[in-house]
Amino acid sequence: xxxxxxxxxxxxxxxxxxxxxxxxxxxxxxxxxxxxxxxxxxxxxxxxxxxxxxxxxxxxxxxxxxxxxxxxxxxxxxxxxxxxxxxxxxxxxxxxxxxxxxxxxxxxxxxxxxxxxxxxxxxxxxxxxxxxxxxxxxxxxxxxxxxxxxxxxxxxxxxxxxxxxxxxxxxxxxxxxxxxxxxxxxxxxxxxxxxxxxxxxxxxxxxxxxxxxxxxxxxxxxxxxxxxxxxxxxxxxxxxxxxxxxxxxxxxxxxxxxxxxxxxxxxxxxxxxxxxxxxxxxxxxxxxxxxxxxxxxxxxxxxxxxxxxxxxxxxxxxxxxxxxxxxxxxxxxxxxxxxxxxxxxxxxxxxxxxxxxxxxxxxxxxxxxxxxxxxxxxxxxxxxxxxxx
Amino acid sequence: xxxxxxxxxxxxxxxxxxxxxxxxxxxxxxxxxxxxxxxxxxxxxxxxxxxxxxxxxxxxxxxxxxxxxxxxxxxxxxxxxxxxxxxxxxxxxxxxxxxxxxxxxxxxxxxxxxxxxxxxxxxxxxxxxxxxxxxxxxxxxxxxxxxxxxxxxxxxxxxxxxxxxxxxxxxxxxxxxxxxxxxxxxxxxxxxxxxxxxxxxxxxxxxxxxxxxxxxxxxxxxxxxxxxxxxxxxxxxxxxxxxxxxxxxxxxxxxxxxxxxxxxxxxxxxxxxxxxxxxxxxxxxxxxxxxxxxxxxxxxxxxxxxxxxxxxxxxxxxxxxxxxxxxxxxxxxxxxxxxxxxxxxxxxxxxxxxxxxxxxxxxxxxxxxxxxxxxxxxxxxxxxxxxxx
Numbered sequence: 001x002x003x004x005x006x007x008x009x010x011x012x013x014x015x016x017x018x019x020x021x022x023x024x025x026x027x028x029x030x031x032x033x034x035x036x037x038x039x040x041x042x043x044x045x046x047x048x049x050x051x052x053x054x055x056x057x058x059x060x061x062x063x064x065x066x067x068x069x070x071x072x073x074x075x076x077x078x079x080x081x082x083x084x085x086x087x088x089x090x091x092x093x094x095x096x097x098x099x100x101x102x103x104x105x106x107x108x109x110x111x112x113x114x115x116x117x118x119x120x121x122x123x124x125x126x127x128x129x130x131x132x133x134x135x136x137x138x139x140x141x142x143x144x145x146x147x148x149x150x151x152x153x154x155x156x157x158x159x160x161x162x163x164x165x166x167x168x169x170x171x172x173x174x175x176x177x178x179x180x181x182x183x184x185x186x187x188x189x190x191x192x193x194x195x196x197x198x199x200x201x202x203x204x205x206x207x208x209x210x211x212x213x214x215x216x217x218x219x220x221x222x223x224x225x226x227x228x229x230x231x232x233x234x235x236x237x238x239x240x241x242x243x244x245x246x247x248x249x250x251x252x253x254x255x256x257x258x259x260x261x262x263x264x265x266x267x268x269x270x271x272x273x274x275x276x277x278x279x280x281x282x283x284x285x286x287x288x289x290x291x292x293x294x295x296x297x298x299x300x301x302x303x304x305x306x307x308x309x310x311x312x313x314x315x316x317x318x319x320x321x322x323x324x325x326x327x328x329x330x331x332x333x334x335x336x337x338x339x340x341x342x343x344x345x346x347x348x349x350x351x352x353x354x355x356x357x358x359x360x361x362x363x364x365x366x367x368x369x370x371x372x373x374x375x376x377x378x379x380x381x382x383x384x385x386x387x388x389x
Numbered sequence: 390x391x392x393x394x395x396x397x398x399x400x401x402x403x404x405x406x407x408x409x410x411x412x413x414x415x416x417x418x419x420x421x422x423x424x425x426x427x428x429x430x431x432x433x434x435x436x437x438x439x440x441x442x443x444x445x446x447x448x449x450x451x452x453x454x455x456x457x458x459x460x461x462x463x464x465x466x467x468x469x470x471x472x473x474x475x476x477x478x479x480x481x482x483x484x485x486x487x488x489x490x491x492x493x494x495x496x497x498x499x500x501x502x503x504x505x506x507x508x509x510x511x512x513x514x515x516x517x518x519x520x521x522x523x524x525x526x527x528x529x530x531x532x533x534x535x536x537x538x539x540x541x542x543x544x545x546x547x548x549x550x551x552x553x554x555x556x557x558x559x560x561x562x563x564x565x566x567x568x569x570x571x572x573x574x575x576x577x578x579x580x581x582x583x584x585x586x587x588x589x590x591x592x593x594x595x596x597x598x599x600x601x602x603x604x605x606x607x608x609x610x611x612x613x614x615x616x617x618x619x620x621x622x623x624x625x626x627x628x629x630x631x632x633x634x635x636x637x638x639x640x641x642x643x644x645x646x647x648x649x650x651x652x653x654x655x656x657x658x659x660x661x662x663x664x665x666x667x668x669x670x671x672x673x674x675x676x677x678x679x680x681x682x683x684x685x686x687x688x689x690x691x692x693x694x695x696x697x698x699x700x701x702x703x704x705x706x707x708x709x710x711x712x713x714x715x716x717x718x719x720x721x722x723x724x725x726x727x728x729x730x731x732x733x734x735x736x737x738x739x740x741x742x743x744x745x746x747x748x749x750x751x752x753x754x755x756x757x758x759x760x761x762x763x764x765x766x767x768x769x770x771x772x773x774x775x776x777x778x
Contacts (some may be wrong), residue, residue: 003428010424011629014415026403026598035399036701037710039392069458072618074681080616086504104618104627111617115475204629210414211458211631213602226615227469227491228500229461238493239461240400240593242600245634249674312425319427 001321004365008205008297009154009182010323014248015207021251022209025244033241034232043243050250054214057179057253058199059190066215066233067246070180071202074215075104075148078198078236079175081223082146083112089221091173092143093118098131098160099148099341104181105148106337119143129158129342137168141283147176149195151183155325155338155354156289157298159187166195175221181205181213185256186264186295191246197221203245207359208252212245263359268296270366271357275299279371282377288339288352295369299355300325306351306380314376315353319371323354390708393754397594397686397747398543398571403637404596410640411598414633422630423621439639443603446642447569447588448579455604456635457623460570460591463604464493464537466626467566470612471535472501477611480562481532482507485522487539488550488730491568494537495726508532517679518547518731526557535701536565538581540572543688544714544727544743545678546687548576549611555584564610570594570602574645575653575684586610592634596748597641601634616719652748657685659755660746664688666759670768677728677741688744689714691733695740703765704742709758710742 005013025046031039032048051062068074083095097109099122111119121139124132131149147169147242152159162178169176177198180189185206191199203209217223217236229238275287284304303311308324314316315322325336339349355369394402414435420428422436440451448772457463471477472484486498488511501507510528513521520538528720541548551567557563566587569578574595580588588605592598606612606625618627673693692700697713704711714725728738744758 005428007421007424007426010429011419011421013417013419016416019412019415025407026408027405028402030400030402031710032396032400035396035710035712037396037705037712039394039396039710040399054537069462069631070628073458073616075618076616102618104616107617107627202629209631209633210629211634227462227465227493228496229464229491237494239459240591240599242458242598244598245600316426319422321420321428323424323426 001103004320004369006355006357006361006369007321007323009354009356011204011210012207012358013360014209015169015252015255017255018208018248018251022238022244022248023249027253033243034230047241047243047246050246052331053250053253053257057189057257058191058201058216060216061219063234064216064219066236067120067241067249068213068215068237069211069242070204070213071179071200072104074200074202074213075102076108077215077223077226078200079105079148080112080226081236082175082177082221083118083123084116084199084226085222085224088145092145094141094144095119096121096123096139096144096147098123098125100125100129100153100338101148101150102154102181102217105150105179109148120170125341127342129153129156129288129338130290130293131160133161133164136165140169140172140174144174147174148176149176151178151180151189152186152295153289153338154182155336156342157182157294159183159293159295161193162196182295185260186297191216191218198223203249203252206252206256207335209245209248212242212249214249226240265294267357267359267361270361270363271296271299273363274357274366274370275301277366278373281370281374284346288344297357299357301353301355302348303351303353303377304348305384306377308350308352310380311351311353311376314380315372318352318372318376320372323356324352325354393758395744395746395750395758396712398743398745400593400599401596401747402749403598404641404644406644406651407597407637407640411633411637414636418627421533423619430568434546436630436632436635439635442639442642442646443590446578446646447590447605448581449605450608452623452740453605453608455506455606455625456630456638457602457604458569458600458631458710459593460589460600461493463589463591463602464491464568465497466590466604466612466615468497468535469501469538469615470625471564471566471587471724472507473505473615474611474613477534481534483510483530483533484508484776485510485525485528485533485536487512487514489514489518489542489727490537491537491543491570494533494568497538514730516731518542518545518677518727519679519682522550522553522557525554528559529561529563533563536563538565538567539577540567540569540578541684542678542727543571544725545689545731546681546683547658547691548572548682550682551583551585571684574649575686580607587612592638595641595645598634601631601638602734603638607757632649653685656746656748658689658754660685660688662752663744663746663759664690666755667762670759670763675737677731677733686746688746690742690744691737692740692742692766693737694773695766697741699769700740700742700765703769704761705764707761709761712745713741714743
């Protein structure tokens with residue numbers, strides 16, 4: 001049976017062009033980028049070119065890009081590294097974030113509260129998943145040092161108003177961090193236009209390899225390392241650099257610069273076809289997240305009277321890969337903290353299905369998915385009705 | 390010009406069999422190991438097989454292996470994660486290590502001293518680089534919770550007496566961590582025979598990919614995560630798992646189990662040929678590290694009257710990749726902390742050259758290196774003499 005992969009927010013296949021770019025760095029150009037001989041310098045130069053590709057995609061300078069082992073590490077480096085920096089600790093211990101952040105942000109904030117004496121405000125969101133800007137503005141205090149709000153939500157796809165957050169903050173000495181893991185490739189991103197000081201990026205969500213990410217840190221922003229060792233990545237992230245992974249990330253960013261806009265347009269069209277197709281044929285479905293301010297690939301739907309888990313298993317048996325929200329929490333049976341914050345009643349939230357499209361998704365796949373989903377929902381609702389649930 | 394790569398302690402080429410094992414996981418079997426659909430389960434299962442290969446090579450159980458982004462992260466997870474665990478913090482704040490550890494251990498210990506209120510004893514070593522066991526035994530205090538001593542030194546190759554450290558510690562509630570990054574593949578390793586509770590491993594030093602490592606944590610050892618996020622790696626290391634990298638690490642360990650002993654024997658013979666060749670033809674050379682208790686691939690030599698930097702540049706011009714000690718500190722001009730701890734006078738330490746052989750190294754390469762090194766040393770010493778230095 002053919003796999004229909006509609007879980008691109010969990011991870012993406014690596015683009016064949018990216019694999020081709022990476023390959024020489026495994027077996028031929030394998031130097032350690034810190035070595036001073038020619039093999040080392042070659043690796044170092046390749047890493048520099050990748051840094052330029054990543055920087056250029058988000059309007060940053062190459063020396064503001066720090067490579068990490070992935071999005072989670074970048075979030076931790078941004079939040080622990082900024083809040084834990086001795087100068088910032090002296091300035092204040094208040095952090096503002098939202099209730100719908102990825103767990104890499106939420107759990108890091110909770111750790112700082114529990115073990116480092118920080119105070120964290122978790123701002124609410126409206127029914128579309130948009131952060132409450134009034135609450136955010138009202139929660140800014142004299143000891144606020146950091147605001148961390150994601151650029152696009154990983155479960156429901158809503159794009160958050162980062163520019164407005166910058167406007168509210170003004171020139172107060174509060175750093176703004178945004179987790180842009182789900183936004184990269186899905187919208188034009190410019191760190192200066194958004195006015196953010198730190199931005200988390202990950203390669204494997206944009207057809208690059210797993211195990212590599214980056215943190216943009218605006219020049220002058222005080223961030224200390226969270227791991228200790230050699231002087232790699234200008235003393236912010238020790239450890240032998242993952243040269244093939246970094247080269248692959250650079251190539252993936254190049255491809256986004258080249259093809260991103262066209263892919264987005266196509267994916268948005270297919271996503272709309274999917275949502276409209278389901279809406280037309282299935283009753284009692286709601287689209288989660290903002291109706292228009294959302295990333296193109298995301299369709300998050302709640303099916304009343306269905307368990308998301310059951311939907312996933314039935315779709316999987318039909319070859320369709322989907323998710324109930326976030327891959328990082330998929331082993332957990334707790335209802336989504338994002339839907340809860342949006343005020344979605346728990347009995348509806350249990351019927352959530354996240355379909356996230358990619359550049360390889362075809363119209364035929366979408367039509368097959370609409371057909372399959374229609375009959376799967378019928379079947380599950382039929383069983384529930386028969387059982388009197 | 391052909392490259393003669395004698396810097397395998399800095400990094401190794403990825404074995405073509407390893408690349409072949411990794412390749413499908415980029416483009417075909419690309420699921421997120423946390424996803425519950427078939428693509429996710431496939432990735433999860435592949436990771437499980439890799440975990441078994443890594444575990445089996447060091448006599449551990451698969452559920453004692455935690456994958457990380459590399460050796461530096463593993464060292465940080467072991468030391469920060471153990472010392473920072475609330476239960477261990479209550480038990481004590483004293484850590485014992487050696488003066489010749491990798492900076493990932495030393496700088497982590499210094500961070501804990503500076504910012505977390507820990508007390509660290511840095512034990513000295515003898516002229517061969519072997520830790521002073523009397524000093525170690527005498528420094529154990531009631532509040533000692535952790536001992537971290539490397540299994541083999543990255544600069545001079547000396548193998549440290551971990552079994553004796555276990556004997557000294559006895560059944561006191563002190564965890565023993567060892568950084569085995571340079572030892573893996575170079576000697577038989579069994580965590581139970583050594584009596585260690587945590588062991589750091591890295592893939593790219595053993596013909597696996599960069600950007601992936603592991604920490605062995607003996608069952609029952611309390612280690613908290615140093616990053617926060619999803620529940621990956623049984624809540625010790627969040628972030629989407631680097632499936633291709635992990636699969637590659639597993640394959641690299643399989644190859645070590647299959648070919649390791651034969652490769653070691655061959656490499657040791659070539660290393661001896663190299664050392665004897667140089668000793669026979671160049672005056673005023675000393676071999677650093679223990680004469681016999683050393684890893685097979687390492688030849689660390691000090692050439693009196695030569696700058697290590699000059700040696701490296703001349704060798705590089707002849708196509709030979711070597712190092713002055715550790716790639717992680719190669720950008721720094723400070724003399725080696727390892728040689729200093731061994732009591733090597735600074736004027737001798739400045740003439741250090743580390744040649745580390747690999748499974749691709751040939752007799753012809755060794756003979757060419759001996760010839761080249763002989764003439765390069767003559768040349769540098771001639772210039773120094775002419776300048777009256």
